[in-house]
Amino acid sequence: MAKAIVSPLLERGEYNPENVLGIVGKSSSIEPALNDLPKAVKVVSSEDSFSREIWNAPLKILAVKPQQFSKIKELDSIFQSKDDFPKPLLISVLAGITLKSLNKAFPGHTCVRAVPNAPSLVSQGLTGLAWDDDITLDQKKVVRKIFEPISEIYELEEQKLDPFLALTSSGPAYLALVVEAMADGAVAAGLPRQLSNQLAHKTLSGTASLLREKSLHPAEVKDMVASPAGTTISALRHLELAGLRSALIEAIVLAAQKSRQLAEEISS
Numbered sequence: 001m002a003k004a005i006v007s008p009l010l011e012r013g014e015y016n017p018e019n020v021l022g023i024v025g026k027s028s029s030i031e032p033a034l035n036d037l038p039k040a041v042k043v044v045s046s047e048d049s050f051s052r053e054i055w056n057a058p059l060k061i062l063a064v065k066p067q068q069f070s071k072i073k074e075l076d077s078i079f080q081s082k083d084d085f086p087k088p089l090l091i092s093v094l095a096g097i098t099l100k101s102l103n104k105a106f107p108g109h110t111c112v113r114a115v116p117n118a119p120s121l122v123s124q125g126l127t128g129l130a131w132d133d134d135i136t137l138d139q140k141k142v143v144r145k146i147f148e149p150i151s152e153i154y155e156l157e158e159q160k161l162d163p164f165l166a167l168t169s170s171g172p173a174y175l176a177l178v179v180e181a182m183a184d185g186a187v188a189a190g191l192p193r194q195l196s197n198q199l200a201h202k203t204l205s206g207t208a209s210l211l212r213e214k215s216l217h218p219a220e221v222k223d224m225v226a227s228p229a230g231t232t233i234s235a236l237r238h239l240e241l242a243g244l245r246s247a248l249i250e251a252i253v254l255a256a257q258k259s260r261q262l263a264e265e266i267s268s
Contacts (some may be wrong), residue, residue: 001063001093001116001118002022002061002093003033003036003037003121004061004116004118004120004125005061005093005116005120005146005147005150006020006037006041006061007036007037007121008120008121008122008123008149008150009146009149009150010037010038010041012123012149014145014149014247016040017037017038017039017040017041018040018229020037020040020041020042021041021042021043021054021057022041022042022043022044022050022054023043023044023045023046023054023055024043024044024045024187025045025046025064025068025071026045026046026047027047029045029047030043030044030054047220049086057088058088058089059088059089059091059142060088060089060090060091060109061091061092061093061146062090062091062092062093062094063093063094064094065094066094066095066096066097066262066266067148069094069097069101069105069266070266072105083263086107086110086136086139087109088108088109088110089109089110089112089116089139089143090102090106090109090110090111090112091111091112091113091143091146092111092112092114093114093115093116094262095115095165095169095258095259095262096162096258096259096260096261096262096266097113097262097263097266098113098158098263098266099111099113099130099131099132099158100182101204101263101266105134110131110132110134110135110136110139111132112129112130112131112132112135112139112143113128113129113130113131113158113161114128114129114143114147114220115127115128115129115161115164115165115168115169116147116150116151116169117151117169117171118169118172118258119151120147120150120151121150123150123151124151125147125150125151125152125154126154126168127147127150127151127152127153127154128153128154128155128156128160128161128164128165128168129143129144129147129153129154129155130131130155130156130157130158130161130188131143131254141260160260160262162257162259163254163256165255165256165259166251166252166253166254166255166259167228167252170251170252170255171252174251175204178204179200179201179203179204180200182200182203183196183197183199183200184196186199186200195249207221222236
């Protein structure tokens with residue numbers, strides 16, 4: 001997720017590569033992290049003494065797995081409170097990790113929760129933001145400057161970030177699965193694989209544009225395509241019998257519940 005945020009910003013010239021520094025857990029992770037990034041970007045392992053200097057930066061994005069949060073918290077010698085004002089910014093993209101947990105772990109920082117999604121990589125993302133009242137107006141501008149070039153921003157109450165994540169951050173995986181299945185169906189029906197993939201991708205992007213540009217409700221598009229006793233309504237009947245709609249609804253509910261569960265596990 002960190003690369004999905006940083007890469008398009010560097011491509012657009014929003015930040016100088018020389019000013020982008022990263023820390024990874026192991027030396028073996030350095031090369032994969034630098035893949036497709038400008039050469040001037042510097043990444044070191046957490047075992048490198050220079051990692052402490054990076055943590056002194058005024059702006060940090062925390063993008064480890066939620067399960068690794070406890071290891072990060074152990075570095076309390078780095079995160080000791082200081083009297084600086086405003087405090088340095090720490091933007092967390094960790095699923096489920098609350099502002100309360102972040103503030104406890106990083107008392108010397110102003111903490112922000114951000115929930116971006118993978119389409120940010122092509123500047124078509126969605127990002128949910130939540131922060132405490134002590135954040136300054138200038139700090140809000142800094143945070144927005146990071147995410148505005150690559151995504152639409154939604155400032156939300158923190159409790160709404162879990163369903164936002166379940167829909168927008170996990171959503172690309174659901175849609176990718178549907179597109180893959182549609183392409184497989186076309187192959188099964190007789191189309192070549194490459195053509196099936198291409199047509200499935202274009203069907204997805206074209207339908208999304210139709211919904212957005214014509215401000216249509218999804219049901220309107222469905223009714224527009226499904227004629228009486230036709231091919232589409234027959235296929236839709238099968239999808240309803242197979243439980244596609246219910247499965248997608250429950251998938252989003254389960255993802256939101258998992259995000260809340262991660263928060264409870266971390267705080268316990």
